[in-house]
Amino acid sequence: MTSSPPDSPEAPDSPCSPGSPGAPGSTTPVPGAAGPGDDAPSGAQGAHALGLREEIMLVAGRELRVLLLRRSSIVSMIIVLVLTVGGILTTSAVIGGGQGPYRVGVHGAEPRVVAGLDRVVDSRGEPVEAVALAGVEPAAALQEDAPEGSAVDMVLDLSGTRPVLLVRGRADETVVSGITALARQAALSEQIASLGGDPARVSSTLTKATPTVEVLDADARDSAELPARYAILMVMDLLVMLALMGGGQVIAMGVVQEKSSRIVEILLACVRPASLLAGKTIGVGIAVVVSLGGIGVAGALAAAATDLLSPTTVRLDAIVLAMLVWMVVGHAIYAVTFAAAASLVSRREDLRAVTMPLVALMTIAYTLTIVMALGDPDQPVLRALSYLPPLAPFMMPGRLVLGASSWADQLIALVIALAFLPALVRVAAEVYTRAVTRMGARVPLREALGALGSSESTSAER
Template sequence: MNAHTPTAPSAAQSVWLVAEREIGSRLRSKTFIVSTVILFLIALAAVVWGGFSASQSNAITVAVTSDTSSAVTGVDGLEVTDADSTDAALALVEDGTVSAALIPSDQVPDAAAPASGPFDYTIVANDEVPSGLMPLLSQSPAVHLLDPSSTDFLLRYFVALGFGIVFLLAASTFGGTIAQSVVEEKQTRVVELLISAIPVRSLLAGKVLGNTILAMAQIVVLAAIAVIGLSVTGQDLVLTGLGGPVVWFAVFFLFGFILLASLFAAAGAMVSRQEDIGSTTAPITTLVMLPYFLVIFFNDNSLVLTIMSYVPFSAPVGMPLRLYLGEAMWWEPLVALVILIATCIAAIVLGARIYSGSLLRMGARVKLSEALSRR
């Protein structure tokens, strides 16, 4: 045998060659670079804006009665509303006119007995004590919550929005890119040259690997932006609560993206024209969009979030959010991750079968049954 005869690349080498090609083509794309920079700038602006908004000490609205008005006399940072009675003060709290009310301790609603202690008044609020109210008072009186809640609603909403948007943008952007790349290679017949040197499954694995690396790089940079932004703007408390959930989000996103990327590649292989991509990727796009809308509309629904955290397509959003809210037990993310990995493996096998059975078929859209039946 001639010593100079080139040897075929191994499976691992083939996968990495394709991955390098995917990464290189994306990094040479001005559209990709510009959109990525814009995404990072928007994320930085959002974090900084949120931090400075939170740092602005707006006056806390408080209702008092004639019996408790002396407790806020001379206290700065409060917007005091005088109520005619305890019932009137409570009504102001319930309808959101004020954030809290100071009422006599022996008139606390639904209290079994008057609150004991050095105070003759109690703070009453809807779901939580307004941030900054307690330090403004010389001492800490008893607290009675009408509707207890562990997390500030606005903060809860923005954390849910953040997880949902990042997952939606990264998965849909890179997933769509994979599908378009596959169709483009079919249209230009480049795929015929590629598979003459590289096995079909290695081609698929390389595409998934390359785009996964790029997607995870974006997630890491976004996480760094969040950490730096929260630190600079003095939101250490928020940062401490988000640390663990963000790490879990990255882990769940990794396997969730591989799952979706495999399906996007398979969907792209089923058509031969860019115009037809939507017909095969629509169901997958719906799966990507669903977690975003669910956390926006049901971020305060424990049942919906629990179901989301175990469904593979929504677990990357649902489980980290539940961890942030403190609603998940320590073992739940591990169980959800096992389910996600098992589903990911099944999706890779299914996607590879469809990809292999459709890649060289030109013309009309390949039916799913035909793609699965081809060897």
């Protein structure tokens, strides 16, 4: 889990080395530091001999030491992982212990056939309970209001010339495989005994003995997975929300703290403004993805090991991979935006006003995923909104969980987001650079963007 930025701008948390120009406690003048009235800092002129990459890694390392590598952060992360895995194991034990055996009703067969089904097991590895349906129609035994003692999960109908398995919703594939093997073995034994083992006739008999699955209620089959898919969606979206919201707030608080204490002027004597912004984004991003993404991976492994989400065809490994990718992309989108917004103010009291639109945008994206889960995720409006870069980190993995998105859709949305990022980063970096050293009253966004427009005009004239 990530922690809040340090309250004290001491040397261990500063990229500048102790004793270097501009380092905390140093009496050496700070060359190139911008004053409160300057529009933009010149950026580490004469005080550093580092390249852009080294500056970024220096700042990113500082953020990682503060947020992830402290003993308190490591201990809290371990505790959360243990609680997550332990909670899943406990839930699986409680739910699994309360489930009854998988009941298979047999229609149109002798009692010896019913007795042979005790060798078949379900997906949990538990033996099925075979029930002879006497005087009860197969379809009636599958209904919720079936007569007492005759309610079953599956019916093996042997009254016709070919075995048929009837299910109301989704069939347990393990049970289907077991019954298929049992039916083939019985047919093979009978054919060999009566015909002397003619290969052609034995093969034909085995083919006819393979039961077909007929779903009586397609809607029930589709809805059988909804609880598991909804649970996956809620957990995944919560982790994405915590990662993006938490990472953005950590960066915003750090920017305002450094600005209000004027330590940003010392930092900018050591690194360029763009390096400071990039380092913060990368460092905080690694911290939140490792901590929250690790929780998601551990939870998925525990759920898969305990078969907690059965029945479902959702591939948890693919879902977790998509979540991690969109978590990284979403952090890049929102982190630079939070940093640019926070650079407009100098007091923590003003931070909420400038970050509220971003929080509202995340809340809208989170709400839309719930709307998809409760409604039709293939609605044209929801489908179009899911391709928008600010909404895609929430909606695209959600559509994948709900089975409403292909990997091609995910790739298209990812390409759009990656194409959108450079322009967003450029605007955010310019706003951050021009506003981060301006103390006092809040810098109007229009003024910061106006300065960006004037710089573009100057570059065009040159």
